[in-house]
Amino acid sequence: MKSIMANLWHPVKGVRICDLGEKRYSFQFFHAMDVNKVLKDSPWTFNNHFLVLYKLELGEDPLQIPLVLTPFWVQIYNIPIGLFSDILAVQLGNFLGNFMEHDVSSLGKGNRNFMRIRVQIDIRYPLKRRKKISFGGKCSYVNFKYERLSLFCFYCGRLGHNDSFCEERMNLGVEIAEMGWDLSLRAQSRRSLEMNSIWLREEGDGDNGGTNAESGNLRKG
Known part of the structure; x- marks a missing residue:
């Protein structure tokens, strides 16, 4: 996990990643531009699961912060x-x-x-x-x-699990249930x-010396 996320983020000044337990990690960056870029480009995923990020303030306990x-x-x-x-x-x-x-x-x-x-x-x-x-x-x-x-449930519509592991669906006690999400x-x-053709002109673009051509009117020589 550490190498994968570090390679995804490629922070200029590096990042230190620590496993805190309880499915929580701390990410220590060494320059404000690096942490701001990661937050700006979120959400991020690991193994098809979301990483819910939170920027800690001085004195906050990372194990007590609600990641929601x-x-x-x-x-x-x-x-x-x-x-x-x-x-x-x-x-x-x-x-x-x-x-x-x-x-x-x-x-x-x-x-x-x-x-x-x-x-x-x-x-x-x-x-x-x-x-x-x-x-x-x-x-x-x-x-x-x-x-x-990435991963979300077709039955309850929540992130982080699929319908095979949906507690709400299990509590319903039926094998076949109607899926409300897809x-x-x-x-x-x-x-x-955003992939546009380099030959495509949008309305309002200048002519820049271009030549109009009608079908059948192109000649050689």
């Missing part, structure tokens, strides 16, 4: 045209958990037909799948997809969404 909050980038689909706004981003973020930020860097380009927000989620509760919104006397449902979503909650990787 983790940030996620969430993609929100099926938002009606004209409703994309910072206000809606905050409202939906606080519905999911605690709103952190709204990514508007490339909205409307490529495949960005969705809203992307970062939220802090309490892992003790089921992942939210959708939300009903009202506009202009009409109603619509928006759907949520979570980036870097892989549709898992978003495509950000890299695959």
Whole structure:
């Protein structure tokens, strides 16, 4: 575990990792930029399980800190045209958990037909799948997809286990149970969404001396 996480993070000044027991570890970084980068790029996983990170303050006992909050980038689909706004981003973020930020860097380009927000989620509760919104006397449902979503339960919707090891399902006492969650909650990787063709021009790009060509009008010589 130590070597794997150190190689994933590759901190410039290094990291010291200690097993504290009770499925807890301490990660000691030696430069603020290293720890900030790790926190900024979270969530992280090890063996398909989430690492819930917490930045300790002076005097805090790492064995007493409740590790229940983790940030996620969430993609929100099926938002009606004209409703994309910072206000809606905050409202939906606080519905999911605690709103952190709204990514508007490339909205409307490529495949960005969705809203992307970062939220802090309490892992003790089921992942939210959708939300009903009202506009202009009409109603619509928006759907949520979570980036870097690893192990979660299709029965109870919680992180950290699958339906074969779900205590809630076991307490139900049945072999076959209806699954309310599925892989549709898992978003495509950000890299695959942002892969645009180098030959593709977006609306508003300059001509830069380009030549328009119509079918059948290309000639040689």
